[in-house]
Amino acid sequence: MFKKLRNRLLILNMSIISVVMIGAFAVIYLTTYNNIQTENQNKLELLSSKPNAAYLNLPDDTKKEKIIIGIIPSESSLSFNMLVNSDCEILKVISHIDMPEETYFKAAELALSGKKNTIISLENKRWQYKISPLNGTLVTREHGKKLIINSNGENVQITFLDITDSHKTLMELFTTLFFVGIIMLFVIFAISLFFASRSIAPIAETWEKQKQFIADVSHELKTPLAIINANSDALLANEGETIKSQKKWLDYIKNQTDRMGKLVNDLLYLAKTEDTNIKMLDTPFDISEIVSDVLLSMEAVAFEKDITLLQEVESNIIIKSDCEKIKQVITILMDNAIKYTEKKGRINITLKKTRHQLAFSIKNSGKGIPKKNLSKLFDRFYRVDPARTQENGGYGLGLPIAKAIIDRLGGKIYADSKENDGATFTFTLGL
Structure with a gap:
């Protein structure tokens, strides 16, 4: 009975502490995740908001090249921009990352086949991208003259941001919280088992004392009752005798009755003394x-x-x-x-x-x-x-x-x- 009670206390304690711990870890992880996502999104917005200036400042000898390497953004994270027309053809790539041209085409293909503001894996890195229409007019220089490439917003810009480090940070945080949680569960189990056992100990002790008390009272009453019963039988066996001749048996009964009365009075007094309400x-x-x-x-x-x-x-x-x-x-x-x-x-x-x-x-x-x-x-x-x-x-x-x-x-x-x-x-x- 007490083992079941201890196990119930253990399960209850483990459940409460586990829920609180998981909730705390979830808050930590989600807060960190939201902060990192917000930071990455802000970087991506900043990078995608300044494409035209980059294109307009390109040297004249780059007009025939689709990929231009060497323009390094002010942000610390790796990034690159693409200009794609309505036929999904890459018109320009502005990047300071030395990657094969096929990689850029693969990035464009994955981005255009997916949803906006999502993530792709490429070259063992994770990239978050944003597809945005070109609202302004993009021009390049040819023989000193300006040509309109996009005036109706048919072309789009794809901005890629390297979020590998952010993803690694989140994974490390998740792994740390997971293993800390596992260790904490074992520690909490040991502590909960210890305190559950200690909590049950006084109850078990009181229960055993109560059982012993009942056994002791029964034992103390058993002998007087046996004596009273024996003397009563002796009296009944001599019904024709006078009370005076049977005084010995009556004295035995009276003596044992007094002893039982004293026992009952002492027990009542003890219970009254222990009553904290008095x-x-x-x-x-x-x-x-x-x-x-x-x-x-x-x-x-x-x-x-x-x-x-x-x-x-x-x-x-x-x-x-x-x-x-x-x-x-x-x-x-x-x-x-x-x-x-x-x-x-x-x-x-x-x-x-x-x-x-x-x-x-x-x-x-x-x-x-x-x-x-x-x-x-x-x-x-x-x-x-x-x-x-x-x-x-x-x-x-x-x-x-x-x-x-x-x-x-x-x-x-x-x-x-x-x-x-x-x-x-x-x-x-x-x-």
């Missing part, structure tokens, strides 16, 4: 006094196990937070420390204030918690020693509740432990 209180109070009150309430339980309570609590520390929630966290940590401290052990409680935050920590003596278990301590229903926890009547929800409260209050809570040196639980709150 606002936490934010009032000033003396946390030093709260710590002292909790310690005082726990002294009797600690005394039963002969546990020594050592405290280093700064006085008169005023913070602005939810008093009842903070008290509950301290109670959970204190109760947890007493449960997991051996007889005649000790517990150190510390409350200190720095410039920007306060820190509360509680450390108990004992064998400690393995490092591999530290990261799981705040998971729901997690127990380092399940058998011992069952003896204490816990479900492994105390620490998750404490973490949910501290997280909602904007603080941090964590655990640390060394082998045979007990465990330390600490939470910090900003001031």
Whole structure:
């Protein structure tokens, strides 16, 4: 399921980025193409607009030659002009390019058989040409006299412009964009796969935690329900007995019902605490006094196990937070420390204030918690020693509740432990 979701995110991300990339490349290419085409067209217009002056300034000894070589235009691009009559015969060619005469005839043939303002390939070069009618009168000199060659616009002029370099530039740009696009697609695929996997990871983790949560709740409810069912069968098997004689079975049922009620209440409280729509209180109070009150309430339980309570609590520390929630966290940590401290052990409680935050920590003596278990301590229903926890009547929800409260209050809570040196639980709150 999550693999399909990841693939969908990957395809969506790839599609969006690819469309944007292709669009950007298309804009770059089309802009460059239009600029080059406009520039070539302007050159061609300029070359085709000045034919008559070139013809009129020809020397007299060129009158019998169709091709005149040596007149170099001011433009940097190669070009040449042709004068063609109505019978498609070449009258004159003005060119500074040394090409065979057959090449010029081929150029005229290709141009006249094609469309106006188009492109031909000739002599391993690409030429853009323009066919335009001669509106003026073209004259040449013969024995000092002027003769009219064209007066009715029957002759046409064909202007050729070498656009090989422009075409090469466009092809190089297209090739560059193509290969860059291919490389970018692979890079985008790798990046998209990485981020799609990272995006799915929290969802998959939450899903697994939810499945584990359901399994844990089912497991925790299974034993009490089995006990209740067995004791109910025992009661039904002795219908004639009095309630007093059946009190043992009823006590078992009542005990397991109370345990299930506590479990349900803890789960509801945890869900309520994690609900971000429910606002936490934010009032000033003396946390030093709260710590002292909790310690005082726990002294009797600690005394039963002969546990020594050592405290280093700064006085008169005023913070602005939810008093009842903070008290509950301290109670959970204190109760947890007493449960997991051996007889005649000790517990150190510390409350200190720095410039920007306060820190509360509680450390108990004992064998400690393995490092591999530290990261799981705040998971729901997690127990380092399940058998011992069952003896204490816990479900492994105390620490998750404490973490949910501290997280909602904007603080941090964590655990640390060394082998045979007990465990330390600490939470910090900003001031």
